[in-house]
Amino acid sequence: MSLDHPLERIIIIGSGVTGLTVANLMRTEFPRADITIIAAETPTTASPSADYASMWAGAHYRPIPRSSHQLEQEFDMALRTAEIMKEIAKVASEAGVKLMPGVEYLEDPPEAVLSLKTGDMYAGPDDEFRVLEQEELPLGVRWGCEYQSYCINVPVYSRWLLDRFLASDGRVVKHRLTSAAEAFEFAEKNGLGKVSTIVNCSGRNFDRDGKVKIIRGQTVLVRQEYGKTVTRQNHDGTWSFLIPRPLHGGTIIGGTKEIGDMEERPRPQTRKELLRQSVKYFPDFVDSVEKFDVVKDNVGRRPWREGGYRIEVESINRDKKILHGYGAGGRGYELSWSAAEKIVALVKQATFIGPKL
Ligand SMILES: Cc1cc2nc3c(=O)[nH]c(=O)nc-3n(C[C@H](O)[C@H](O)[C@H](O)COP(=O)(O)OP(=O)(O)OC[C@H]3O[C@@H](n4cnc5c(N)ncnc54)[C@H](O)[C@@H]3O)c2cc1C
Numbered sequence: 001m002s003l004d005h006p007l008e009r010i011i012i013i014g015s016g017v018t019g020l021t022v023a024n025l026m027r028t029e030f031p032r033a034d035i036t037i038i039a040a041e042t043p044t045t046a047s048p049s050a051d052y053a054s055m056w057a058g059a060h061y062r063p064i065p066r067s068s069h070q071l072e073q074e075f076d077m078a079l080r081t082a083e084i085m086k087e088i089a090k091v092a093s094e095a096g097v098k099l100m101p102g103v104e105y106l107e108d109p110p111e112a113v114l115s116l117k118t119g120d121m122y123a124g125p126d127d128e129f130r131v132l133e134q135e136e137l138p139l140g141v142r143w144g145c146e147y148q149s150y151c152i153n154v155p156v157y158s159r160w161l162l163d164r165f166l167a168s169d170g171r172v173v174k175h176r177l178t179s180a181a182e183a184f185e186f187a188e189k190n191g192l193g194k195v196s197t198i199v200n201c202s203g204r205n206f207d208r209d210g211k212v213k214i215i216r217g218q219t220v221l222v223r224q225e226y227g228k229t230v231t232r233q234n235h236d237g238t239w240s241f242l243i244p245r246p247l248h249g250g251t252i253i254g255g256t257k258e259i260g261d262m263e264e265r266p267r268p269q270t271r272k273e274l275l276r277q278s279v280k281y282f283p284d285f286v287d288s289v290e291k292f293d294v295v296k297d298n299v300g301r302r303p304w305r306e307g308g309y310r311i312e313v314e315s316i317n318r319d320k321k322i323l324h325g326y327g328a329g330g331r332g333y334e335l336s337w338s339a340a341e342k343i344v345a346l347v348k349q350a351t352f353i354g355p356k357l
């Protein structure tokens with residue numbers, strides 16, 4: 001097939017978790033293709049912007065039950081990704097992925113979770129899913145559960161993906177493009193040759209797709225460590241969560257979900273509130289605000305898209321195609337491997353069918 005042709009050239013825009021995962025998977029699927037990432041920011045960027053979402057994630061895996069989900073496809077994508085993440089945790093502990101229990105507390109549970117029973121599959125096969133007993137629930141919580149999840153130290157993991165790609169002959173060019181289509185010209189002008197396939201994993205920065213919105217997230221990184229990830233959803237719509245970062249990366253205390261809020265600086269009042277809530281809801285972690293060993297405040301913009309993750313082909317003409325992989329919202333890590341598999345499948349298809357698409 002043509003992708004095995006040594007001259008096949010592919011450009012991936014973006015080196016967030018989406019672009020990096022696609023790049024790694026392509027390296028194994030298309031061993032002879034020439035693959036370049038073009039990205040404004042990469043895991044080696046010293047002070048990443050709020051727009052580079054991958055640097056600001058927790059990140060944990062928190063399933064959203066199939067039945068309560070308007071985008072059913074994501075449930076399966078999360079299961080598939082978990083399968084691969086578990087394998088990475090097992091064979092490459094330096095990647096910063098670690099299996100650990102996940103706990104959820106809901107003050108206001110939707111119907112869909114109330115029907116779940118201990119033993120149901122929630123996060124994957126053998127996830128030890130268990131609905132908590134009434135007497136195990138903290139004050140104010142009406143429903144809770146426990147299961148096997150995983151957490152990711154995101155700076156470490158992103159760097160690991162980047163290094164693996166570079167070590168397998170991948171190329172990374174730091175450059176800010178004005179549009180995805182500009183990548184075709186940029187490649188020719190900069191000696192990368194004629195490129196027929198561009199994969200658009202740009203998060204939100206081109207700002208062309210009116211369906212892309214941002215959801216601001218502010219969190220606090222503290223030095224203290226914890227052995228599980230806990231999420232509490234409150235009646236008033238606020239969230240409180242703890243996400244340990246493996247390999248002694250401390251713990252993320254979160255977090256806000258502020259739609260369309262462009263404030264790039266951390267708000268001191270928000271930090272205070274997050275720490276106060278952590279003490280109130282998770283006293284077995286750190287039992288007074290004064291005791292927190294704060295490393296830093298984080299602000300990131302989740303690249304959310306109305307209608308969901310966009311994974312599809314757009315044909316510019318006979319021999320120029322753009323494949324999209326953006327709009328992961330708050331789930332870019334936990335959907336990453338499955339998203340990459342879908343994108344790679346589309347590349348294969350697009351290259352086979354060629355002009356007919
Ligand atoms: C507070 C917070 C908590 C989160 N927690 C979790 C979690 O627990 N689990 C989870 O799975 N997800 C979580 N997320 C979401 C996750 O961070 C995102 O879904 C994910 O990082 C999106 O990755 P991406 O690669 O699509 O985009 P990004 O990470 O935004 O990457 C975009 C890339 O494209 C490049 N780019 C953009 N525009 C241009 C341009 N014009 N020219 C060249 N390059 C360009 C950028 O430089 C960057 O390299 C969280 C996010 C936040 C903010």
Ligand SMILES: *[C@@H]1O[C@H](CO)[C@@H](O)[C@H](O)[C@H]1NC(C)=O
Binds near residue numbers: 203207208212322
């Ligand atoms: C590429 O991705 C961006 C999101 O960053 C989106 O706005 C845009 O419509 C996509 N396509 C093109 C051709 O730029």
